[in-house]
Amino acid sequence: MSTKIGLVHATMNSVQPILHAFHTHHPSVDLINVMDEGLIYELNETNTITQSMIRRLMDITGKAEDAGADAILLTCSSFSPYVPEITHLFGVPALSSDESMLDKAVEIGGKIGVIATVAKAGPTTTNLLYKTAEEKGKTIDVNTVVIPEAFQALQKANQAKHDELIHTEIDKLSKDSDALILAQYSMARSLDSYERGSTPILTGPEVSANAIVKLAEKG
Known part of the structure; x- marks a missing residue:
């Protein structure tokens, strides 16, 4: 059975670069993409990360786990400081983008x-x-x-x-x-x-x- 990696995105702009990296270096891995692009629009407008945004990030991370991911990569660096706060809530390992x-x-x-x-x-x-x-x-x-x-x-x-x-x-x-x-x-x-x-x-x-x-x- 092939490895499944969940990719959690806050913008379409992060999708192509990470897909290219996997296709180049790990072509046999199955990828599960989930996204809430509203997060990056709200962040650019307010320059603030709210509890509501963190909950939304948790929700889409959970969707990646529910879809069968063996590990999850969150691809938006703006949310990296909050990744340690939510990873313990999931049953698979997770990494911040950077x-x-x-x-x-x-x-x-x-x-x-x-x-x-x-x-x-x-x-x-x-x-x-x-x-x-x-x-x-x-x-x-x-x-x-x-x-x-x-x-x-x-x-x-x-x-x-x-x-x-x-x-x-x-x-x-x-x-x-x-x-x-x-x-x-x-x-x-x-x-x-x-x-x-x-x-x-x-x-x-x-x-x-x-x-x-x-x-x-x-x-």
């Missing part, structure tokens, strides 16, 4: 540049990086840039503008960073048209896909 990526960034250490396109995702990723570093006894320095215009462009299907805005910030931050993080799954596709330099650029989809499959197989 947990494995943050671990990898802290291992590299030094100066870490964070690029986000959703206002809440920038400080969320930054705070989680510092928390992860503290837990591992590491010292890091984080420089965070948020470019909401890029997310707006993607919502209007203007992929080229989205990618161009991200590339510009990568070029700037690379000059003084030991590693870069693209905070959201929706940003990963921008690297398809970018010629990378020597600075590592970490994205969530590939790292998270590997981690959640490993977790599912451990049971």
Whole structure:
């Protein structure tokens, strides 16, 4: 019987990058997608995560478990701080979108540049990086840039503008960073048209896909 992974989304923009990661690295895994896209619209309008939003996140996570998922990956980084609060309510393991990526960034250490396109995702990723570093006894320095215009462009299907805005910030931050993080799954596709330099650029989809499959197989 093949492994089943539940993917919990708050935006359509995260779907293609994570599906691509699974199809490339774990093609035999069955994927169960559930979504409440209203979450990201409400978050962008209010820049606040409410108890009602957390309950909705729990509801769709439960649907993934009910559908037979062996493990669940929540793909929206803005909700990552709340994942530990709800995972104990489910009978299968669950990971936030960026947990494995943050671990990898802290291992590299030094100066870490964070690029986000959703206002809440920038400080969320930054705070989680510092928390992860503290837990591992590491010292890091984080420089965070948020470019909401890029997310707006993607919502209007203007992929080229989205990618161009991200590339510009990568070029700037690379000059003084030991590693870069693209905070959201929706940003990963921008690297398809970018010629990378020597600075590592970490994205969530590939790292998270590997981690959640490993977790599912451990049971």
